[in-house]
Amino acid sequence: MLDTDPLAQSETVLRDLAMTYPQATEEFPWGHRAIKVKTKIFLILAMNDGVLSTTMKLPDSGRYALTQPFAQPTGYGLGKSGWVTCTFRSGDELPIDLLEEWIDESYRTVAPKKLVLALNARLGGAEQSLTPPPAAVPPAKPRAAKKPKASAQPKAAKKPAKPRKKK
16 A cells, blocks of 8 residues: 655655665664765654654755755754754645755765765766855966076186185
């Protein structure tokens, strides 16, 4: 029998998406679904009493996320580190596209660089990061030609020492 609860279906959609990322694994610490890359969590999904919670690390879009009525800083002091928890109740409309973008950001934030590069290659080689590219650096000014060091120049012949006068 299929679960027709929209929140449970949304949890499954988000879980299935998260599991497509390179080396994503699923564990159940604290009784919640935690999706990890290597040993680091990038998504927590919890379904309790008809309420779905999603928790992700959002260093780039966290400030925007916290303007949404369903989002708040994650408890236990994790909100200070960019973690955001989104809570949805029965009848709420889930912004699935937005949550998918945030899962991507969270994965890219905690995953080792090698895995992010593998993900980029899988997506067509383009950098698919939400992080803006670094500011363009102006070209360096051409350097003036260096003068050869004194040691590289031939030494002048020394004058013979004058004889000392005896007292």
